[in-house]
Amino acid sequence: MPKFYFNVVSNAGMVIDLEGSDLATIEDARREAVQDARALMSQAVLSGRDISARKIHICDERGAVLQIVAFTDTIRRAD
Numbered sequence: 001m002p003k004f005y006f007n008v009v010s011n012a013g014m015v016i017d018l019e020g021s022d023l024a025t026i027e028d029a030r031r032e033a034v035q036d037a038r039a040l041m042s043q044a045v046l047s048g049r050d051i052s053a054r055k056i057h058i059c060d061e062r063g064a065v066l067q068i069v070a071f072t073d074t075i076r077r078a079d
Helices: 026-046
Strands: 003-012 013-015 053-059 065-070
Touching: 003 026, 026 053, 026 065
Parallel strands: none
Antiparallel strands: 003 013, 003 053, 053 065
16 A cells, blocks of 8 residues: 655645555545645634645655645635
């Protein structure tokens, strides 16, 4: 099973995922990245911060970026 790494990228730098996650497909990795982004944004909102400009780089074991998930792409506007 492939291992995927989820590095969080902001204007201030990058938080490297050193552990990674064993997942069957890149689609599974994208779903996990979406859930991670939503959880991080929820925590930030509760503490009064906006981190919606951040992104998650989904990387393989060699560090190659396979997909980029923008935090703003993980939520829908509700009016």
